[in-house]
Amino acid sequence: MFDILDKALEVGRDLGATYVELRGETGFIEYIQMDDLRVNALTQRIERGVAIRVLMDGAWGFVSTGNMDALDQAVRDAFTMARAAAKTRSDPIQLAETKPHEDTIDIKVKRDPRQVPIEEKIKYMRDLTKVVQDFDRRMVAVTVKVRTASGTKYLVTSDGTRIQSRDLLVWVYPWVTAKEGTRLSAARYEDASTHEGWEYMDRVATPEAIGLAAAKRAKLQLEGVAAKAGSFPCILGPRVIGVLAHEALGHLSEADLTTNSAFNGKLNQVVASEGVYMTDDGTMPGYLGTSRYDDEGTPSSRVAIIKDSVLTELLTNREYAAKTGLRPTGNARAESYLYPPIIRMRNTYFERGDAEPDDMFESIDFGYYCADFRGGQAQTNASFQVGLQEVYEIVNGKLGRPVTDLSISGIATDSLMKIEMISKKEFPFELGRCGKGQEAFVSSGGPDVRFAKGGITFGGKT
Amino acid sequence: MYGSQREESLSEVRLRRTEEMETERDLIDLCQYAVMMGQKMGANAIEVQSQANSALDADVELGQVSSVNKRVGTEFAIRLYYGKRMGCAFTNIPTRDALDETVKLAVSAARATTEDKDWLALPEPGKHKAIKGLWQESVTKCEPSWVVDLLSDAVSRAKAAEEGLMPAFGSAGVQVTLRACVNSGGVAVSEKGTLGFLVLVGVAQTESVTTPMIDSYDVQRSLQVDVPRIVDDIASMIHLCKNTSKGRTGKHTVILHPNAYSQLLRYTLLESVRGDNVARGKSKIADKIGDRIASDILTIYDDGTTPRGVNTTVADDEGVPRQRTSLIEKGILRSFLWDTYWANRKGVKSTGNARRNMRQGLVDIATTNLVVSPGKREISDIISEIKHGYLIRDVQGAHSANPESGDFSVVGNPAILIEDGRMVGAAHGLMVAGNIYSLLGSAVEVAKTPKYLAGTIGPEIVFRDVDVIAKE
Numbered sequence: 061m062f063d064i065l066d067k068a069l070e071v072g073r074d075l076g077a078t079y080v081e082l083r084g085e086t087g088f089i090e091y092i093q094m095d096d097l098r099v100n101a102l103t104q105r106i107e108r109g110v111a112i113r114v115l116m117d118g119a120w121g122f123v124s125t126g127n128m129d130a131l132d133q134a135v136r137d138a139f140t141m142a143r144a145a146a147k148t149r150s151d152p153i154q155l156a157e158t159k160p161h162e163d164t165i166d167i168k169v170k171r172d173p174r175q176v177p178i179e180e181k182i183k184y185m186r187d188l189t190k191v192v193q194d195f196d197r198r199m200v201a202v203t204v205k206v207r208t209a210s211g212t213k214y215l216v217t218s219d220g221t222r223i224q225s226r227d228l229l230v231w232v233y234p235w236v237t238a239k240e241g242t243r244l245s246a247a248r249y250e251d252a253s254t255h256e257g258w259e260y261m262d263r264v265a266t267p268e269a270i271g272l273a274a275a276k277r278a279k280l281q282l283e284g285v286a287a288k289a290g291s292f293p294c295i296l297g298p299r300v301i302g303v304l305a306h307e308a309l310g311h312l313s314e315a316d317l318t319t320n321s322a323f324n325g326k327l328n329q330v331v332a333s334e335g336v337y338m339t340d341d342g343t344m345p346g347y348l349g350t351s352r353y354d355d356e357g358t359p360s361s362r363v364a365i366i367k368d369s370v371l372t373e374l375l376t377n378r379e380y381a382a383k384t385g386l387r388p389t390g391n392a393r394a395e396s397y398l399y400p401p402i403i404r405m406r407n408t409y410f411e412r413g414d415a416e417p418d419d420m421f422e423s424i425d426f427g428y429y430c431a432d433f434r435g436g437q438a439q440t441n442a443s444f445q446v447g448l449q450e451v452y453e454i455v456n457g458k459l460g461r462p463v464t465d466l467s468i469s470g471i472a473t474d475s476l477m478k479i480e481m482i483s484k485k486e487f488p489f490e491l492g493r494c495g496k497g498q499e500a501f502v503s504s505g506g507p508d509v510r511f512a513k514g515g516i517t518f519g520g521k522t
Numbered sequence: 523m524y525g526s527q528r529e530e531s532l533s534e535v536r537l538r539r540t541e542e543m544e545t546e547r548d549l550i551d552l553c554q555y556a557v558m559m560g561q562k563m564g565a566n567a568i569e570v571q572s573q574a575n576s577a578l579d580a581d582v583e584l585g586q587v588s589s590v591n592k593r594v595g596t597e598f599a600i601r602l603y604y605g606k607r608m609g610c611a612f613t614n615i616p617t618r619d620a621l622d623e624t625v626k627l628a629v630s631a632a633r634a635t636t637e638d639k640d641w642l643a644l645p646e647p648g649k650h651k652a653i654k655g656l657w658q659e660s661v662t663k664c665e666p667s668w669v670v671d672l673l674s675d676a677v678s679r680a681k682a683a684e685e686g687l688m689p690a691f692g693s694a695g696v697q698v699t700l701r702a703c704v705n706s707g708g709v710a711v712s713e714k715g716t717l718g719f720l721v722l723v724g725v726a727q728t729e730s731v732t733t734p735m736i737d738s739y740d741v742q743r744s745l746q747v748d749v750p751r752i753v754d755d756i757a758s759m760i761h762l763c764k765n766t767s768k769g770r771t772g773k774h775t776v777i778l779h780p781n782a783y784s785q786l787l788r789y790t791l792l793e794s795v796r797g798d799n800v801a802r803g804k805s806k807i808a809d810k811i812g813d814r815i816a817s818d819i820l821t822i823y824d825d826g827t828t829p830r831g832v833n834t835t836v837a838d839d840e841g842v843p844r845q846r847t848s849l850i851e852k853g854i855l856r857s858f859l860w861d862t863y864w865a866n867r868k869g870v871k872s873t874g875n876a877r878r879n880m881r882q883g884l885v886d887i888a889t890t891n892l893v894v895s896p897g898k899r900e901i902s903d904i905i906s907e908i909k910h911g912y913l914i915r916d917v918q919g920a921h922s923a924n925p926e927s928g929d930f931s932v933v934g935n936p937a938i939l940i941e942d943g944r945m946v947g948a949a950h951g952l953m954v955a956g957n958i959y960s961l962l963g964s965a966v967e968v969a970k971t972p973k974y975l976a977g978t979i980g981p982e983i984v985f986r987d988v989d990v991i992a993k994e
Contacts, residue, residue, distance in 0.1 A: 091882035096802060098638050102631045103599075103610040103883030106623075120589030126614040127594070141590035144666035145580060148587045148674040178634035200803045237804045237926050244806050244926040281924070289771065289955065289991040319584060320690040320725040322732045398593065435922035437933075440690075440725055441734045443951055445933040447922020465924045467931035471951050471993065514994050519931035519953035522772055522989045 061086060062224070065110070065216045068131035072114055073218055075139045079115035079155060080218040082131075083355060084108075085397045087211010087227055088174040094185040094204045102178065107211075109397035114138040118152020119145035122400045156381035156388045158358050160220035165352050167226040169257035173208035176258040181206060184267055191271025192236050196279050201237035206230075208258070221357035229253075229501070230260050232270055238278040245464065247277035247449045248434060252491050254501055255346045277432060277450050284464030287451065287520030293427035293480075294468075294518075295420055295454070295510045298487035300430040300446060302504030305338055305408045306494065307436040308444035308472035310504075313340070313365045313373075314391075314403040314496075315380035322442035322473050323371060331371045332476035335413055338366040340375055342390055342406035348491045348503040349406030353390065356401055360390040365408075366476075377403050395498035405494065410506030413482025420483055420508050427454040428518065430468065433490075442472040467519045478515025483507035544574045544596055544616060546712040549702035552598070556621040557704050560602045563629050567644050568602035569705035571839055571878055574616075579695025580669040582722075585681065585688050587674055590666045591695075599880045600624055604632040606641045610883030642866040647708045648843045650836050655829040658744040661716035664696045668745070676722055676749045683757035684726065686764075690735060692722040696745070703841035713836040720747040724756040726764060733763035733948070734935045736915070741832045741976055759915060759936065765947025767939035769992030775911030776954060776988040777904070777940075784892065784978035785920035786930055790958035793925035795849055796887040797860040801868055804926055806959070810855045816962035818853040820983075821895035826874055831891030832976045839878035840885060847873045850962075861887050894980030897968035901982045904969060906943040912952065912990065913938040913945060913982075928958035951993030961985055 065082045072080030086108040093101040109126040112134050121142030123134045146152070185204045192202045209229040216222050231252040238245045251265040296304060312323040323331070332338075342360030344350050353359055356378050363373045374384065377392035380403060392401035421429075432450035447467040453460035489505035544552075553570040560568035574596040581589045596616040602609055602625070609632030613624040673694035680689045696719075702712040721739035725732070738755040740747040778786070794805040807815055816822075826844030828834055835844055840862055848856040860868070861876035864887065877888035905913065914934035923930035937952040938945045969981035 089881070091879075091884070093882075093884055095798075097636075098640075099608065099635045100886075101610055101879075101882055101884035102608065102635050103612055103881070104627050104631060105612040105881065106627075107612075107614055107881075109595075109614065119587065122589055122591040124591075124593045125595070137592055141592060141666045144670050145587050145590045148670060150586065153588065178631060182635060237802075239803060239926075242806070244804070246804075246924055246926040289953075289989065291994045316583065320688060320727070320732075320735070324727060324732070398595075400589070400591070433922070434924075435919065437918040437921070439734045439918060439935050441732045441935070441950065443734065443918060443933055443935050445919035445922070445953075447919050447931065465927060465929035465931065467919055467922055467933075467953070467955075469918070469933045469951055469953050469993075517951060517953055517991060517993050519933075519955040519991050521955065522991060 061214045062216065064128060064131060065214055068135045069216050069218060071132045071135040072139060077114045077116045077139055077218065080135065081113040082216050083111040083394065083397055084214040085211060085227065087209060090173065090208045092181055092185065092206045094189060096201055097186060097189055099182060111394065111397040111400065112138045113400055114142050115153060116142035117146035118149050120153065121145065124398050153379055154382040155378040158378060158388050161353060161357055162222045165225040167228055167255060169228065171258035172210050173230055173258050174210040184261060187267035188234060188271045191267050192234065192275040195272065195275035198238045198240050198282060199236055199275055199278060200239040203235045205233040215355065215357055217357055223353055223357055228255065228257065230258055232261065232265050234270060234274040236274045236278040238282045240282055243282060245278060245281035247274055247281055249274040250492050252348055252501060254348055280450055280462040281464055284462040287463045287466040287518055289518060289520040289522045291514050291517050293424045293511065293513050294516050295429045295508050297429065297431045297508055298505050299432045299490040300448065301410055301506035301509045302490045303433045303436045303446055304444065305410050305506055306405060306502065306504040307438040307446065309338055309365065310340060310405045310408045311438045312442060312472065313375055315374040315376045315384055316403050317440060318374050321440040326371045329371055330369050331473065332366055332369045333479040334369050335482060336366055336369050336476065336479055337411035339364055339411060340405050340408045344407050347407045347489065348501050354392040355394045356392040358388045358390040358392065360406065363389045375403050375405065377401065393500050395500065399498045402496065404496065404500040405502050407489065408504045410482065410509060412484050412507045415481040415483050417483050417485045417508065420481055420510055421454060421457045424454045424457055428463065429454050429459055444472055445469045469517045469519060470515060475511065475515045478512045479509055480512050481510040544700065546700050546702060546714060549574060549700055550704060550710060550712050552616060552621060553702050553704035555618055556598065556600060556625055557706050559622060559625045561706055563625060565602040565604060565629065567706050568600065569644050569840060571599045571703045573597050573880060574700040575697065577695060577697040578664060578666065578669060579693050580673045582673055582677055582689055582692040584690060585677055587670055590670060597880045598624060599878055599883060600628045601883065601885065602628050602632060603641065606637045606639060607632045607635050608638060609635060612881050612883060640867050641863065644705045644707050645709055645840050645842050645862045645872065650711055650843045651827065653827055653829055653834060653836060655743055656715040656834065658716045660745055661696045661718055662698050664745065669694045672720060676720055676753060679749060679753045680722055680724055680756060683753050684760050686726040686728065687724050687757055687760050688726060689722050690725045694720045703837060705841060709841035711837045711841050715835065716743055718742050718745040718747055720749065720752060722752055722756055724760055726760045728764055731764055731766055733760055736760055762938055762945055763936050763948040767947035767949045769937065769939060769949035769952040769990065771992045772990060773987040774990045775908055776985050776990065777911065777913045777982050778985065779913065779915040779982055780973045780975055780978050780980045782914045782917045783983055784975060785917055786958065787892065789920050789923040789925055790928045790930060792889055795858050797858045797864040797868065798887055800858050801864055806926065806928055807855055813855055814853045815855045815959055816850050816853045817965040819968055820850055820853055820962060820965050822850040823848045823893050824859060824889045825893050826890035828891055830974055830979065833890040838874045838876040840876040842872045842874045842876060844874045844890060859887050859889065861885060892978045894968060896970050896972055896981050899970055901969040904967060904984060905940055905945065908940045908943060911940045912949065913940060914954065930958060931955040949992065953991040955989045955991060961988065964988065
């Protein structure tokens with residue numbers, strides 16, 4: 061692959077392009093879906109393709125192609141398109157300087173998903189389905205999705221970067237429907253690894269662990285009481301505070317969004333209560349959003365977004381590092397050769413505080429403990445929404461009844477100031493996917509965090 | 523309207539050069555070849571769908587055109603049966619050699635999987651109706667300079683239309699798609715379509731307010747996209763959002779823009795009218811055909827044949843003719859949507875709503891263009907009579923609704939406060955919660971002029987006594 065990429069790179073150099081980048085991919089990708097024990101889709105594919113970006117006259121040209129025999133022409137097209145884009149720009153796009161890297165990154169995999177027999181994967185999904193069905197007779201429908209990937213990515217740039225890296229994924233996602241009388245409910249769960257092979261499914265994301273996680277939540281949804289509407293004191297558990305870190309704050313800290321967001325002009329200003337630290341870290345070994353380099357060849361890093369309540373750093377790629385004068389943080393990520401890299405989070409979390417776990421519930425007469433989410437969404441005016449699938453009432457300082465479908469919202473810039481306590485307890489990360497026009501695997505987390513009344517709005521019944 | 527196609531050749535890059543391009547005939551031939559190979563390898567039924575796509579677009583970031591992008595690809599998805607065992611495969615290499623390998627992958631998948639006793643047959647040949655206007659030759663000749671000029675012009679107009687309006691993101695472009703579907707039962711259908719589009723996303727910041735991002739777009743089969751409408755749509759909404767209003771918790775009149783209700787319906791009602799969900803016990807309205815499930819002012823249908831629909835095609839993704847299917851007629855539930863597999867299982871006919879994820883091989887059921895029948899009064903006349911209410915243009919969090927129960931709890935953003943018949947300003951952090959069936963039952967009026975969105979055609983809908991939760 062490097063040979064044909066190098067040859068095409070020369071075409072861009074000969075044309076006089078400011079910067080040329082080629083990302084080649086080749087690999088095995090698999091998707092299996094089982095609905096109520098019926099295999100509804102089972103596709104294995106070998107896919108290859110190249111993404112070409114050319115910077116010329118201060119604008120980008122991008123071509124994605126699966127035709128490996130026409131890369132020279134694709135580079136010429138990208139060059140011409142960049143020039144067409146450039147003619148309307150008043151200020152040229154520039155890239156922050158980075159050190160070129162030559163590297164080969166392999167991941168030692170015990171069980172390459174490509175080599176695991178289909179029969180074993182189907183058995184895994186059947187076992188998972190049965191775990192759910194056996195958990196409670198009210199589990200009426202179970203969909204299980206499994207994705208795996210095993211391939212190689214190649215990056216060459218006109219700056220001299222030349223990186224070969226392993227592309228790996230094992231992913232499982234059950235959706236469970238529960239029914240009692242006319243009442244229907246549902247819950248989902250998700251687990252994945254980008255650093256281990258099928259052994260992750262044997263060791264961590266077992267049918268029992270994943271099936272029970274989904275079934276337990278569907279049962280709680282079925283038995284939950286309706287939520288009240290309004291603002292209440294609340295504690296957001298690790299999975300929910302993580303998604304809040306991602307949705308409400310992480311996106312505002314992506315430099316391509318910051319300029320037009322409520323975080324604009326707030327660098328080095330206090331944006332949260334005292335003692336709040338929030339970080340995006342692409343270097344944590346084995347975590348879902350971790351990789352040694354981003355898709356521009358910049359090493360991943362630890363980004364201190366909020367440091368002791370002050371907005372300290374933003375997530376950047378080379379273009380926005382140059383625009384903002386901040387360092388390139390290695391957050392340029394592309395879903396595949398079909399897309400150009402854009403600024404994305406990796407592993408985003410609130411850091412632990414100093415509150416004793418037992419003190420977190422103290423003096424809450426009525427409130428909510430939010431344990432798990434179904435989805436979330438943010439807007440640049442700092443408005444966030446998180447749909448929840450596991451919530452409990454807090455009554456007189458104690459965990460109470462489960463609550464059914466509900467979502468919470470707030471204006472992040474206000475909510476951050478309402479943080480009262482941050483637990484010192486270790487926390488697990490939630491693993492999932494983020495959509496920003498293209499998919500990225502990310503993780504997020506944090507300890508239990510308590511918000512005062514007025515910080516979070518509960519969208520229940522009025 | 524923006525639409526004068528430039529005759530001069532400003533660059534050498536065409537959307538797709540002739541020598542790169544497969545024809546409909548090429549796609550059919552390659553699909554037929556793969557079907558033959560599957561049969562040779564012992565498949566008793568095989569279906570091959572192919573799509574050749576070519577897209578050229580320009581992006582804007584921070585008020586300037588940042589890039590021009592081109593994506594070219596041809597894809598083949600194969601679904602075959604060994605007895606009653608199914609296997610799928612995909613390739614993006616349009617050659618016979620690659621198809622040989624792909625058929626082999628599908629065969630090995632089918633051999634490894636379990637039997638589906640309920641599978642009956644792939645679709646039979648149907649009568650496909652020609653739909654006028656899906657193809658405009660001028661789109662295929664589009665060059666980078668055209669998309670750049672279109673986008674640059676729209677950005678300039680937007681900046682001038684409202685003080686502080688920053689076109690933060692946006693895109694203008696064209697897409698050419700050729701499709702073919704062939705199966706071993708005699709289905710062999712091909713078609714082609716073009717799209718031209720412009721989308722702008724605007725935001726503004728004042729000393730005290732950052733507005734939400736407001737997007738507006740137009741998608742046509744030609745290059746004639748409506749720039750002034752998009753600019754006016756964004757500028758007027760940004761203007762309103764610069765003013766902050768205080769919402770009030772309680773039961774209030776809420777007007778949902780089609781942007782907002784299309785999202786809510788997609789994750790609730792539209793999941794429940796899918797035949798597979800009906801058959802699997804996942805639909806709350808599975809036994810409600812002929813019953814009232816919405817206000818009698820609501821008539822909603824799925825139409826895969828309307829020339830104005832972005833998702834209109836001659837055939838669905840397994841080659842079955844598209845059609846118009848009534849879902850709700852004056853509040854009464856009339857039909858569900860079906861693909862061939864689930865229609866066969868339930869003894870009904872496919873409604874031409876099969877959707878295939880080419881790369882994943884998953885064939886499921888999806889709406890095409892959801893159409894809401896219009897009412898009689900313009901939205902401005904309706905608003906002028908509202909004492910206190912909210913116009914919600916978009917929602918956050920519709921995807922976290924519970925599709926099975928229909929419960930939702932979302933943030934309206936922007937949510938515009940209406941007082942004494944006037945739109946006053948944006949109420950930040952305003953939530954709307956409820957159940958989709960209660961909401962549909964509380965619809966009191968549909969506005970007159972439909973908006974043409976991607977996948978939805980309809981005017982605003984007015985709902986009464988909706989649970990609104992204001993931020994404290």
